[in-house]
Structure formats: structure tokens, C-alpha cells
Amino acid sequence: MTEKAVIIIPARYGSTRFEGKPLAALVGATGVSKSLIQRSWDTAMEVEGVDGVYVATDDDRIAEAARAFGAEVLMTSSDCANGTERVADALRSLPTQPDIVVNLQGDAPLTPPWFLTELLAEMRRDTTVQMATPVLRCDGLTLENFREDRRNGRVGGTTAVFNTHRDALYFSKEVLPYTDDTYAPKDETPVFHHVGAYAYRPATLTQYVNWGESALEQLEGLEQLRFLANGVPVRCVEVEARGRVFWELNNPVDVARIETVLREKGWE
Structure with missing residues (x-):
């Protein structure tokens, strides 16, 4: 019997770097404008093997927008x-x-x-895994985007390093491991981009809340470090881009980066 799985997309309105980020408009190749939260929901709806997709928020503006494009909404504490x-x-x-x-x-x-x-396949294959997250080997272009953000004082994507069992050693907003080599845009690099997704067992989530914030989590602003600080292994699942460009919307400058990809790929 296949384990039941759901996708929950957490969204908050307030953000130090980008106020109202979930409602930021992203214009696709056909000129259609969709909010960031809608485009994330569209992605979730394409995933096979899940029993439900939900948007979780404490903000009425986000909830209203999500319901308008057909999402189920779970209201949460502020x-x-x-x-x-x-x-x-x-x-x-x-x-x-x-x-x-x-x-x-x-x-x-x-x-x-x-x-x-x-990610789901890894959790179903190895039922001892309490938490897993995808990682993507950076090409030269992505690594240079990371470096450009750091040079300009922006916090961009997150990197991950892991052991031979593929369990995480650390996650950081700095570029780890250190390398000063030069790479062509399509070259493979030794740096892995942490993808903004996680899979958990519900019991592990309950533990997470009870632990409270860890020192490393506060320093880096990375929630997954709470698991490592409390001795819970985080399985890193290496995924392949298959020609797709992956980039998160962390700062206003990322809107143009993502819209460029939408245009190049011909996505609505």
C-alpha cells in the first residue's frame, strides 16, 4: 500500500527582503501574469503520487488570492x-x-x-528516513549567480554539503564548499544548490516545533538546521535539472531572472 502524501505550500506576507513576496506578479512568455504563489501551486499540481495540495498561510490577502485560482487553503497561526x-x-x-x-x-x-x-520516492523507498530534501549540482552559470549575489551583499540561494550516505553535513547561504575555480556556464561544479522543498514524517514535524529555534538556524536563517542541531539526519536527494533552470525568488532582482526563464521556455 502506497503511503499517503500531501503537499503544503507555506506562505507569509511579511518579509524583510521582499514584502508581499507570495503575491508578486511574474509575467510569462504569453504575457500572462500570475502571482508567485499561483506559479508554485501550479508546480505542485503537476506532481504525481500525492493525495492533496494546500496553501498554508495566516494572511487573508494570500488566502483570498489562493482561493481565487482554485487552491485549498489551511489557515495557520501568525x-x-x-x-x-x-x-x-x-x-x-x-x-x-x-x-x-x-x-x-x-x-x-x-x-x-x-x-x-x-523526494517522495526516497521517503517511500527508505522508511527510516525522517526528513529529506532535494539538492541540485550547480552549473557554472548558477554558481556565478550565487557569487554575484554575495558580492553585492544579497542573500541568494542556499548550498548543501553532505556525506557519502547522502545525509547533510551542513546548509549555508554562503557558497560551500569553497572553490575559486572558474567554470563555463554549462560546466558541472562541486557546489550543490539546496532546493526549497522538504519531505517529513508527521511525528518528526511535531518534534521540530517542540525543540524551538537553534543557534545555527538563527544565524543562517535556515529552518532545516534545527533538524541537524537536534541530531536528526536530513537525507539529500540529488536531482537532475534535465535542461531546466532552477532559481528561487529571494530578492526583487530575482523577478527578472525568473521571467527571463519563463520567456525562454515559452511558459505561460
Whole structure:
């Protein structure tokens, strides 16, 4: 029997770097404008093997916009410190508890659906895994975008390093591991981009909330570090881009980057 899985997209209106980010408009190749949260929801709806897709928010503006394009909304507390806490809070509103919960962060509209399919496959293959997250080997172009952000004082994407068992050693907003080599745009690099998605067992989510924030989590602003700080392995699932460009919307400058991809790929 296949384990039941749901996707929850946490979204909050307030953001230090980008106020109102979930409602930011992204114009596609045909001139159609869709909000960031809608494009993230569109991605989730393409994932096979899930039993439900929900938007989780404490903000009425986001809830109204999500319901307008057909999403199911789970209202959460305004006290959630991050997306993982919001997903944990949203679970309480579901009539039945799933076996696996996928957190697709609402700032990654270019996430290919197969990233989440492979994440679910790993959780179903190895039932001892309590949490998993996708990682994508950076090409030279993505690595240079990371470096450009850091040079300009912007916090861009997150990198991941992991051991031979594919369990995470660390996640950082700095570019890790260090390399000063020069790479052509399509060259493979030793840097792995952490993709903004997670899969958890519900019991592990409950533990997460009870632990409270960790020191590393506060320093880096990365919620997944709470798991590492409390001794829970985070399985890194390497995924392939298959020619797709992956980039998150972290800063206003990323709107143009993502719209460029939408135009180049001919996506609505």
C-alpha cells in the first residue's frame, strides 16, 4: 500500500527582503501574469503520487488570492517562525493525517515536478528516513549567480554539503564548499544548490516545533538546521535539472531572472 502524501505550500506576507513576496506578479512568455504563489501551486499540481495540495498561510490577502485560482487553503497561526512550523501547524487542520508531508516553499516557482516525485520516492523507498530534501549540482552559470549575489551583499540561494550516505553535513547561504575555480556556464561544479522543498514524517514535524529555534538556524536563517542541531539526519536527494533552470525568488532582482526563464521556455 502506497503511503499517503500531501503537499503544503507555506506562505507569509511579511518579509524583510521582499514584502508581499507570495503575491508578486511574474509575467510569462504569453504575457500572462500570475502571482508567485499561483506559479508554485501550479508546480505542485503537476506532481504525481500525492493525495492533496494546500496553501498554508495566516494572511487573508494570500488566502483570498489562493482561493481565487482554485487552491485549498489551511489557515495557520501568525506565530509560526518559518515554513516548517507553518506546515506543522497546518497539519492540525487536515481531517486525516498523511504518512508523508511535502513542504514546497512558495518562492520556488521553477521547481520541476520531478524534484518532488523523486523526494517522495526516497521517503517511500527508505522508511527510516525522517526528513529529506532535494539538492541540485550547480552549473557554472548558477554558481556565478550565487557569487554575484554575495558580492553585492544579497542573500541568494542556499548550498548543501553532505556525506557519502547522502545525509547533510551542513546548509549555508554562503557558497560551500569553497572553490575559486572558474567554470563555463554549462560546466558541472562541486557546489550543490539546496532546493526549497522538504519531505517529513508527521511525528518528526511535531518534534521540530517542540525543540524551538537553534543557534545555527538563527544565524543562517535556515529552518532545516534545527533538524541537524537536534541530531536528526536530513537525507539529500540529488536531482537532475534535465535542461531546466532552477532559481528561487529571494530578492526583487530575482523577478527578472525568473521571467527571463519563463520567456525562454515559452511558459505561460
